Amino acid sequence: MSDTVLERPLVRDYLRQLDAACAALPVAQARELRELITAHLDEALPPDASVAEISAELDQLGTPRSLAAAAASPVRLSPLRRLGNRARRVRWWAWAAIAVLVPALGTGTGFLISMNSAPALVASGEIGWLYPADQDVAVETTADDVTQTAVPYRFGQRQGIVVDLVNEGDWTQQIVGIGPQWTFGSPPGTAQVSVESGPGLNEVGVTAAGTTSGDYASPGVIPPDSVRRVHVSWASDECFGAGGGIIIDHITLRVRVGVITRTENIPLQQAFELTGPKHSISHNCG
Numbered sequence: 001m002s003d004t005v006l007e008r009p010l011v012r013d014y015l016r017q018l019d020a021a022c023a024a025l026p027v028a029q030a031r032e033l034r035e036l037i038t039a040h041l042d043e044a045l046p047p048d049a050s051v052a053e054i055s056a057e058l059d060q061l062g063t064p065r066s067l068a069a070a071a072a073s074p075v076r077l078s079p080l081r082r083l084g085n086r087a088r089r090v091r092w093w094a095w096a097a098i099a100v101l102v103p104a105l106g107t108g109t110g111f112l113i114s115m116n117s118a119p120a121l122v123a124s125g126e127i128g129w130l131y132p133a134d135q136d137v138a139v140e141t142t143a144d145d146v147t148q149t150a151v152p153y154r155f156g157q158r159q160g161i162v163v164d165l166v167n168e169g170d171w172t173q174q175i176v177g178i179g180p181q182w183t184f185g186s187p188p189g190t191a192q193v194s195v196e197s198g199p200g201l202n203e204v205g206v207t208a209a210g211t212t213s214g215d216y217a218s219p220g221v222i223p224p225d226s227v228r229r230v231h232v233s234w235a236s237d238e239c240f241g242a243g244g245g246i247i248i249d250h251i252t253l254r255v256r257v258g259v260i261t262r263t264e265n266i267p268l269q270q271a272f273e274l275t276g277p278k279h280s281i282s283h284n285c286g
Contacts, residue, residue: 005045006038010054014064021068033071037061040116044261046180046254060259118169118257120264121222127269130160130231150273153236153246160233161272163251167222171257175230176219179252179263183234190235193253195220196228219256236274248272 005011018037022030044057061067129135134151141148151159167173178191194216222228232251249271255264 003047004042005047005049005054006042008049008054010051010058011041011045014058018064018067021064022071025068025072029071030068033067037067040260043263046263048180057261116257116260116262118171118173121165121167121173121175121253121255121266123163123251123266123268124166124227127161127163129272130162130233131158133157134159147270148247148273149270150245150275153274153276155236157236158233159236159274160231161248161251163230163232163268164227165222165230165266166227167224169257170224172221172223174219174221174256175253176256176261177254178232179254179265182252190237192218192231192233193220194218194231195222196230197221201228245276246274248274 006015015034015038018034019030022033025033040061041057045054049057129138129149129151133154138149138151141150153159175193175195178193182191195218196215197217197220198215216231220228220230248268250265250267252263252265255262
């Protein structure tokens with residue numbers, strides 16, 4: 001498996017087409033456009049993205065030719081006379097189309113910038129262990145103004161945490177999954193995330209009666225200026241040596257903002273610890 005999605009055949013072919021389409025652009029402008037596109041793809045797609053996911057992301061970007069055309073200067077300095085002659089031969093409906101498309105391209109670029117710059121989700125408020133089996137045995141400690149809650153690592157069972165996340169931006173953020181590198185105490189692919197949902201929720205994530213909705217969805221959305229409770233769980237199935245421990249002080253989520261999917265690394269207000277057993281359980285691992 002490649003270390004980056006940029007090495008995938010579909011992406012490499014797309015970038016080759018982009019280079020060819022940008023041949024008429026100034027070198028610096030072509031280089032800047034390529035860097036913007038590669039940075040976006042590297043952020044939006046994990047290395048193990050499926051062919052369908054890559055194709056969908058490339059379709060949303062548009063064809064390399066359309067990207068190069070949008071980046072080109074709308075007026076060339078020479079030959080001005082020939083440009084004027086061509087302009088006089090353009091039909092009225094073509095000018096009407098240009099009048100619509102040029103502002104639309106600018107607006108689309110502005111939207112992409114706004115999506116990319118939307119603030120990441122922030123952990124706030126109530127956080128704790130998800131399952132009663134952990135809630136009942138949790139030990140909380142505070143040192144140097146840092147709070148930590150610890151529970152035993154329950155090998156072969158699901159464990160999880162609850163955290164309130166705040167969307168401080170102007171875009172709805174849809175949590176679509178766990179970041180590919182976030183595998184605390186679990187094999188890759190077993191971590192799950194769901195978001196509080198329901199028609200009774202208001203902007204602060206509670207119902208009119210002052211209680212949480214009790215309904216959770218995956219994928220799930222957090223509207224602008226809103227708080228939602230989020231469940232993150234995993235299968236505690238990795239081999240664990242005696243006396244060890246795993247500290248969870250952040251969660252990594254895949255989040256869609258508009259048409260952009262990005263990875264958000266969210267620090268937690270308190271640390272969670274999975275403490276190892278007194279004796280190694282590695283003999284239980286195949």
